[in-house]
Amino acid sequence: MSPALASVAAPVPAEHHARLTGVTRVFGARKGTGVHALGPVDLDLNRGEFFSVVGPSGCGKSTLLDVLAGLSSPTAGTAEFEGKPINGVPAGVGVVFQEDASFPWLSVEDNVAFGLRRSGVDAAEVARRVDYAIGFMGLKDFSKAYPAQLSGGMRQRVCIARTLVMQPRLILLDEPFGALDQQTRLLMGDELLRLWRETGATVLLITHALDEAAMLSDRVGVMSARPGLFIDVLETGWPRDRDSRIVSHPRFGELTAHLWDKLRAESLKHLRGS
Amino acid sequence: MASAPATPAPAAVAVPTASPATLLRLVVIVAAVGALEIACRVGWVPMTIVLPPSVMAESLWQLLLSGSHTRDIVVSFSNVAAAASLAVVLGFLIGAILHTLPPVRGAVEPLLASYYAVPTFMFYPVFIILFGVGSGAIIAIAVLLAIVAMITATLNGIDRIPLVLGKTARMMRMGPIERALKISLPAALPYLFTGVKLSVAYAFIGVIASEFILSGAGIGHAIAYAYNNFDNRTMYGLMLLIVLAVTVINAVLDTIDRRLQARLRR
Amino acid sequence: MRHILGPLLVILAGFLGWEVLHFVVANSSLPSPFETIVQMGVLLRDPDFWKQASQTGYAFGIAVVLSTLGGIALGILLGMGRLAGQVAEPILVNLYSLPKVTLYPVVLLIFGLGISARIAFGIMHGLIPLTLFTMNAILQLKPVYRRSAAVMGLTSWQTAFTVILPAILPQVITGARLGVSLCLLGVLIGEMFAARNGLGYMVTHAMERGDMPTVLAVAVMIAAVALAANGLLLALDRSRQP
Incomplete structure (x- = not known):
């Protein structure tokens, strides 16, 4: 296929589907020696977009997802879905976890x-x-x-x-293909794109695979090492009608390289055990 | 779909029914029984010590037909059933409660791990004092033997429920009761059943052994009585009954167990 | 220290429950914990008690040594021959769950009423778990161990002693822990039925005379010794795990 990849992303109506404002999460805060896991984070998910979050291990990506799913509430800041504050698991949100559920x-x-x-x-x-x-x-x-x-x-x-x-109108995926081999992951990515297109749902994908994020998303948020903050949000500019074959497009390499450029320093911090 | 394998999965994670090992096992058992039969008939083993298997079977058949030991058989099996049911129900409840109280569990668990090191059976006389000679004392000691296996299995089963299933239940906005019945119980069931299987085995051991040492009824008592009266025919007939009963019950429980285990992930 | 405190509290609660039971049971035919401890003191000064204990200890000791050696050897034999293991496993599991007391008269008919019958009965109890654990340890041994040994150029003897034995040791110790406990149970049940000496006999004899303090004193002492021995093996077990 040779889609007009040079064209900018399909115009997305800038309607906020879910929104995080200054969301912070500290674990074990009551004892005063809490672990500052996340934030403060601001995030606007547009209705119908495919947004991925990449970041080093332990940067609070999954915590971010838990807040949107209503599985944990932020220590500070607000989270809302379809204009209503998230308080418990909201109707219309579905989650796919990394572990086999x-x-x-x-x-x-x-x-x-x-x-x-x-x-x-x-x-x-x-x-x-x-x-x-x-x-x-x-x-x-x-x-x-x-x-x-x-x-x-x-x-x-x-x-x-x-x-x-x-x-669901908002689908949250927490490293859903993390346990799968590379080929299966690419094919599952295609499935996911097809599902996203046909349902018109908003998708938030947490992943550690930069190529996956670069291939699947409209936008990719790059998070820093703990406490996780967005250090960059990248627009991929892919057309809505895309699949895993775009890996052969030159821009796929550029996007992945750009993501790695942003993340390398952060991942080193994690590796050295900050 | 490109990645879907062309052939559907096998109909079931089948328990192999006629594998070479199963066949060979049958041959080994038949050969052993045959060898004993010949050894007895030829006189290598004196009949005063061991009877040929055919005579044991004949004796069992006769005492079942004549009904001479029907009461003993009924008493023993109903005691086993009562003890096993009590142990399973109480063990499950105790296990489930302990699981919700981590400090208590921490204190009790080391004792549970060492429990089977204690020859609990030595306390049978205490139960005779408490309940008198009869089914009460026997069921009590059998429950005492069997219950810890069920408690341990319950704790293990609840521990092994994957965390992600709990998250899934929350995503489905389940209440605690629905979650317990629709998620926790089925997820823990294979482990719980292992406890059931062990409880039945221990209940059997507890009941028969107590009847043997001190009791007025039951198969264990009848075997001891026959032994004391040099009635080898009755003794071996009843022994055969126990061996057969345990084997059949084990086989049934084991089949169910395997089915449940096959559901667990590889 | 803290992990010992919890179990101690539970044991204390058990004694309290016993005390309550002592008051509840009609005309207190159930001795109190205190009476039991007093009786323990009496027994410990009684040479007859030590004679019975040494009888039990002797039978138990021989049964443990023989069933340990036999169980490990049998387990290795069955584990090395994969088919033999598959054939034997269900039979062994079935034998394990059989109330072995049923077969005690046969043992008595073969070995007579002496101590050898009780040793044999102890071995019947202790042998099977050790065989099963050893066998399964070998059957479930990771193939990569043997392959690594082959790559390092070890001979089969070196492989057996430096790779396979250390690899299966934790499970063998677990099996031994179970085997030792069951050996003791076997010897004691043997003494409770048709014997004229040993601690098991002492308990049944005391029960017949209605001497409940002796019954409980002996039972509690055996329980304490068994718990301590098991705790020791358990500690050994844990020290080998990473």
């Missing part, structure tokens, strides 16, 4: 249907949506299988399908 006691089908069934959607609708999500993630032949019979990549597809089926 499929339920080993349920078949693929039942895993995907789990959330819908308990939210009281009628059986026919459940079947329709589960069928769609399973088909979308390429799990058709495995719908009766159990997670233990699947590879790591397939199990992560199950988790993505389980999130997808709830039709």
Whole structure:
């Protein structure tokens, strides 16, 4: 393919879908010797954009995600989703974790249907949506299988399908492909792009893989070593209709190099055990 | 989808039913029984010491038909069932409560690790004082033997629930009860079942051994009685019954156990 | 020190519960902890107690040595032959969960009423766990160990003594811990049924006479010794783990 990569990103309506203002997170603050893990961080996620966060290990990337998911509340600052402050897990937000979160006691089908069934959607609708999500993630032949019979990549597809089926408007992914091999990761990246395009959801991806961030995102936020702060936000300028083949485009190399340039010093700090 | 393997996964993480090892195991057992039969018949092993397996089977068949020991059999098995159920239920509850109280758990756990070093059985007389000779004392000592296996298995099972499943439950905005029933319990089940399996085995050992040492009924008592009266036929018939019962119960529990374990991740 | 305090408190709570039970049980046929401790003192000064204890200790000692050596040897043998291990494992597991007391009359018929029957019964209890643990340790040994040994050019004897044995040692010690406990249980049950000496006999005999302080004193002392021995092996076990 030879898309007009030179063109600037598809015009994104600058509507704030989720917003962090001065978010700080200190662990164990009550004892006074807390670990300052994150912030203060400001972040505006535009509706429908694909935003990635890269940063050295332990920089608070996952903490940032937890705050947006409502799994932990900021020590200082505010977090809001669709104009309302985040207080507990907000409706319309789905998360895919790095660890395999499929339920080993349920078949693929039942895993995907789990959330819908308990939210009281009628059986026919459940079947329709589960069928769609399973088909979308390429799990058709495995719908009766159990997670233990699947590879790591397939199990992560199950988790993505389980999130997808709830039709979230904001999808948070916490290093979802971290445990997979490189080829599988590239292909899963394609799946993710397809999912993003078809659902129109806003996506926030936490990753440690610079190439993944450079290939998938509209914007990439680069975080510093702990306490994590955004030291750069990079616009990739890719068209909305893209896939893993853009790795052969010269700008892919430039973007990755730029990210590494920003991150190298920060990663060294982590390596030397700051 | 490009990365999806063409062939669907195998129908189940199947328990191999007729592997060479299984077949060979059958051959070994049959050969051992056959050898004992021949050794007894030829006279290498005196009949006063060991009876040929065929005679044991015949004796068991007769005493089942005549109903001479039906009461003992019923008493023993209902005691095992009662002790195992009590141990599983109480053990699970104690384990679950201990898990929520880390300081208490920290104090109790080293003792649990050493528990099976203590010959608990020596305390059987104490239970006889408390409950009198009979099912009460026997069930109590059997529960005491079996319960710690269940407590340990429960603690282990809850510990092993992946953290990410807890996060998932929170993302699904589950309440504590729904979370316990729909996430924690099924996630811990394979480990809990290991506890159930051990509890049944220990309950069996506790019941039969107590009946053997001091009791007025039960298979253990009947075996000891037959031994004291030089009634080898009855003794070996009942021994065969125990061996068969334990083997069958073990096989059933083991099959379920394997199915559950197969669900766990590799 | 702190990790000892918790268990000690639990044991203390156990004694308190016992004291309460002593008051609740009708006409207190259940001796109090204090009476039991007094009886311990009496027993410890009684030469007959030491005679019985040495009988038990003798049978237990021989049973432990034989079942340890036998269990490790059998485990290595079965573990080296992969098929043999697969064939034997379920049989051993089944034997392990069998109430072995059922088979005690057979042991008595073969070995007679003397001490050898109790030794044999102790071995029956202690042998299987050690065999199982040793066998599984070898079956689950990481192949990379053997390959590394081969790359370093070790002979098979060197491999066995410098690589395989140290690698399986932690599991062998765990098995030994279980085996030793069960050996003791086997010897004691053997003494409780059809014997004229040993601590197990002392307990049943005291029970028949209604001498509950002796029953409890002996049982508690055995429990304490067993706990201490197990604690020692457990410490050894942990010191070998990183």
